[in-house]
Amino acid sequence: MTGTFVGMPAFPTAARDALADSQLRGNLARATGTIRAKRAAAVAEVPEWEALRAAGAAIKDDVLLHLEDYLVQLEASLTASGATVHWARDAAEACAIVAAVAKAHDADEVVKVKSMATQEIGLNEALAEAGIAAWETDLAELIVQLGDDLPSHILVPAIHRNRAEVREIFQRAMGTAGRPAPDGLTDEPAELAAAAREHLREKFLRAKVAVSGANFAVADSGTLVVVESEGNGRMCLTLPEVLVSVVGIEKVVPTWADLDVFLQLLPRSSTGERMNPYTSTWTGVTPGDGPQEVHVVLLDNGRTRALADQVGRQALRCIRCSACLNVCPVYSRTGGHAYGSVYPGPIGAILNPLLRGVGVDDQVDSLPYASSLCGACYDVCPVAIDIPSVLVELRSQVVDAHRGGLPGGEAAAMSAASWVFGRARRLAAAERVSGLTGRLATRLARRLPGPASAWTDARDLPTPPRESFRAWWRRTGGGGDA
Amino acid sequence: MRVALMVTCINDALFPERGRAVVRLLRRLGCEVEFPQGQTCCGQPMINSGYVDQAVPPLRAFVSAFEGYDAVVAPSGSCVGSARHQHALVARRSGDASLVQRVAEVSPKVYELSEFLVDVLGVTDVGAYFPHRVTYHPTCHSLRMLGVGDRPLALLRAVRGIELVELPAADECCGFGGTFAVKNADTSVAMGSDKAHHVRSTGAEVLVAGDSSCLMHIGGLLSRQRSGVRVLHLAEVLAATEKVSV
Amino acid sequence: MSARDEILGRVRRALADADRSSPPVSRDYRVTPPDGADLVALFVERVTDYRATAVVVPDADVSAAVEAALAGRRPIVPDGLPWPVDGLADTGQAAAELDAVDAVVTGAALGIAETGTLVLDHGPGQGRRALSLVPDVHVCIVRADQLVYGVPQAVALLDPARPLTWVSGPSATSDIELDRVEGVHGPRTLHVVVADSFRA
Known part of the structure; x- marks a missing residue:
């Protein structure tokens, strides 16, 4: 249903098209300008912000440097609390695990919490091939899915759409996926949100299987955490009988107590709020409350490749807040599609080459150059990822990968x-x-x-x-x- | 104090008047300025393009030229940023332990002009006179890599006759970014056009910044737009007096 | 080789040359809350910022405040709520049945003043998670002595073995032009009642 990024042109070409779209430029400038100001205010309120950043970076570094131990501990904690743990080397393996769980319950549909990991592995397309409909329930994901579109932002995948476009998509496509948009729908965001509520409620109430990601996975307690705003996450995590969570192996935090860092860093960096409306934590199965069958898929899909990169490893600290996108002067002009990945913006410019390797795909190789190295991303990163330094390092890897043969004009x-x-x-x-x-x-x-x-x-x-x-x-x- | 001028390759080749302004300014403030003839380039163009190995010869020239001085002053946040934050990495890559050592000695003594004036010489009023409406663009590497803060503005505020007006969205990148300006020319120009728009919205006669590379980019756009706005380096404004104007 | 063993092997190889001595994590961010901070006032201010309502009443007036907040709606009331509130009992209703219920009244495990957050651990008086999710109006009662200053104090008190729901205002979204609107899938209305016997 949703398109894929495969075969995208390299960044400069894709950016040229995006820059020529004045509607897109306007939508992006307005949206990123708003969120930038909100974030700045929310961060300025916290005098110990720099100490929080330092702690966030240090905790994640500790996790990465001792990842094997923490993963084994997480697996044990999860198992002890009644969850079933699966391991997936790559996207295909992860998708097959999710499909198998759904099939085991004769489900022909699943409801989904917004999750970068499941986007990364192309889960919706894989489930569709297996005859299972995956319903996105986050408002922005719903807009993207109904619009047969691609996500362009980590937090707000439909940031490139304005209210009039959203109304048009809802009117046109809601009926094909379930309950149609109400008559006389206007482009007021509150009305559009209400339409999404009505459209999705029947899906929440009947779904047997839900799929989520996790913002954090706590090794010592076996707790998973989902941070959200709309309550669609709570619906998916609470109402269905079966829950499958696809979790990147870098999402581990060592102890429950460490969450006091990330539950401060993430909302203020991401939506510019003191706290996001809803955060759910669950530890395996709770008898009589919520899903009684809980699966966790621990996903590699390139993360160990990134882990091996001495300079680039720090990108795995990322908590997917998207603050770097919102401040980036490149992203805020080109938008996310130009990056050709579910991970756009500055973090995408380093994460994609790190996960997929350089020297294989020209599109991926173009990403480390999609930056003026202005450093705004580093300043706002809640876990202090030095994105400019990683970009420069990756450029040198791209150059190294293309050595041999006749030197090109630039090399000469x-x-x-x-x-x-x-x-x-x-x-x-x-x-x-x-x-x-x-x-x-x-x-x-x-x-x-x-x-x-x-x-x-x-x-x-x-x-x-x-x-x-x-x-x-x-x-x-x-x-x-x- | 032995002070060396690191003029930077772009000023050397394209904007020598900016190097001369630094010399004039520092001499007026009582500094003996030397120009080590062996200097070439900080190597940043190679480093940021991914050619780290190719940055080793310029780095060798750099340390040979500047070691032994008490302070090295450059009219560029970007080149100083490279010296302070990238040279150690290049030296380590070269596998030459003595180069690593020499870089560790030289790097901390490299100052961007406004840092040198405010932190080392301890002055904000440099005795300049510049009776024009001016707006200031804080370049990214000065602002974020070096953290020069409001030193340049403090220097400008003390200039007699100046009318300093605030630049909207001042801390946003102008879009130069070295090879970014040509590899991603469309995005670079889009960023630069917004910057030029903000500059023109201030009604300033002169745009001032501390990096000639950014000024070449924004100035190139302003010139193509026939905006009539002049671009000047911070050093040129600070060097101007009643007797010597720019 | 199993996926598990292969991934763990890749992790080992990726870090084979890494310097794995990580410095201890500094906990400087766990600052002592400001002396004499009025947690109730701060909590109410911050809750209200999310466009929820909040009232502070003496313990004896909680039931009346809840009734006022319900404005005639008949709520579902979990077992073990320490304040008398008239409503439906939780008999294990399915989600679709809960969808026909107008409101829910619950207690909370604690409240975080700095962020205006209620945390439910779904113990007695709070009900299973679906109760405080499906009905459209949530009235939540928190005692003043359950308020803590910030997130670190809250995390330290909470038991991760229980499912937790952190609630900061009504359901909201910023997905259209990053313009915040309240009310999507969770309760669109949140009323908070702070029971504070010392303020009576």
């Missing part, structure tokens, strides 16, 4: 620059030549041909001076009229 240019910058006298000679040709070129044309056109199509070039600084210093001995 960088080698030449390296040679020139290796000795000042070579640089001085180069400056004499480039100053001369540069003056000539800028005098002849404002728009240059070839690769230089990427600059001059929209920007004038400065006219090079008659004399470099170095030549002036040499000529005057640094003296004279500085």
Whole structure:
């Protein structure tokens, strides 16, 4: 039902199309501007914010460096509390486990809590192939699913849609999936939310199987945590008889007590609230309350590849708050689709190459370059992921992966620059030549041909001076009229 | 105090007047400024493009040129950011232990111009005169990598005759980003156009920033738009006096 | 090889060369709550920020305050609620039956003043999770002595073995243009009654 990202063009091409869409630019600018201000206010309220960030990063680092121990502990805690633990090496294995659980209960549909892990593995498409309908119940996911669209934001997958578009999608598609939109539906967000409530309620009330992810999985207690706003999560986690949670292996936190860090960091960073409306925690099966059959699928799907990357490993601290998307000057102009993944924005620009590896797919290889390295993402990251440094590291891996064979234009240019910058006298000679040709070129044309056109199509070039600084210093001995 | 000017490759080749402004300013404040002739480039263009190995020769030139000075001053937050935050990594990659050691000695002595003036010389009023309407763009690496805070603004506020106006969305990136400006030219220009729009909305005659690379990008857009707004480096404004104008 | 063994093996290999000495986690963020903080006032202010209602009444007036909040709706009332409230008993109604119930009245395990959060651990007086989820109006009673300052104090008191529901205002969404609207799938109305005998 929902499309996939496979075969997306590389970032610069996809970005060009997105930038040309003025409706999209407007929707994004408004939405990211709003959430940025809310986050800033919510964070400013907490004097110990930096201490929280440091603790969040340190706890996650401890988890990553001792992941085997914590996973084994989590498995034992979950099992002891009545949950069934499964392990999935990759997307296909995870999807097959979920499908098998649903089939075992003769379910031809499941209700879903919004979950990045299940999007990442393409669960809905896999379940559809197995004859099982997966109903997204988060409002934004519902908009994406009904619109046969792709998610473009981690927290608000339909951020690229404005209210008028949402109304049109609901009117057109709700009837094909169940209860149709009410007559006379306007584009007021409150009315649109009410329409989603009516549409989904019958699905919640009849569903036998629910699928979720988890924001955190506590190793010492076997507790899973889902943080949400709408109550669709509570519906899925409470009403069905069977619950399957797909959890990335990096979602572990060591102890219950550690949640006091993340339950402060996440809501303030994510929606800019002191606390999100609903947080549910459950530990295996509770007799007489909620699902009586609980499954947990521990998912690798590239996470161990990322773990092996000494610099990139820190990306696995990510708690999927999306603050980095909202502040990113690139994301807030291109939107999420240009990144070609369910993980867009700055975190996506590092997470996708880390999970999937570089040197295989040009689209993935283009992502580390989709940044001006302005550093706004690092500043807001609640677990202090140094995204710019990881981007730079991944660029070097992309370059390394493409070594061998004839060097391309860029590699040749960088080698030449390296040679020139290796000795000042070579640089001085180069400056004499480039100053001369540069003056000539800028005098002849404002728009240059070839690769230089990427600059001059929209920007004038400065006219090079008659004399470099170095030549002036040499000529005057640094003296004279500085 | 032995002070070396790290003019940066972009100022050396394209904006020598900005290097001369730094020299004039520092001399006016009583500093002996030297220009080590062996300097070339900080290596950031290679590092940020993923060619870390190719940054090793410029790094060797850098430490050879600047070791032994009490302070190295550069009119660029970005190049100083590279020296302070990237050079150690490049040195480690090179596998040359002595280079690692030399970098560890030089890096902490590299200052961005406003840091040097405010923190080392302890001045905010540098005796400048610049009777124009000015807006200031805090470049990303000055702001976030170095954390220069409001030092540049404190320096500008003390300039006589200046009319300083606030730039909307000032802390947002202008979209230069080194090779980003050409690899992702469309996005770069979209970001720069918004920045240029904000600059024009202030009615300023002059846009000031502490990095020539960002100024080249924003200035290139303002010039193409025939906006009439001039772009100047912070050093040029601070070097201006009643006698020497820019 | 099982998926389990293979994944654990990959984890081991990924970290084979890693320096695994991680520094102890600093708990500096667990600051002492401000001296003499008026938890009730802060809690009420923060709950109200979410567009829930909150009233503070002496213990003896709780039932009357609940009745006022219900405004004529007949609630379902879990076993063990320490305040007398007239309503339906929990007889294990299915979700569809709960959907026909207008309101629910529950107690809470604790309240967090700084964030305006109620935490239910679904013990006596709070009911199974579905009770406080499906009906459209939730009236929640919390005693003043159950209020703690912040999230760290709350986490320290809670038992992870119980299912927990943290409630901060009515159900809400910001999914359309990041414009917050109250009322999606959870109770669209939340009334909070703070029982404070010392304020009487």
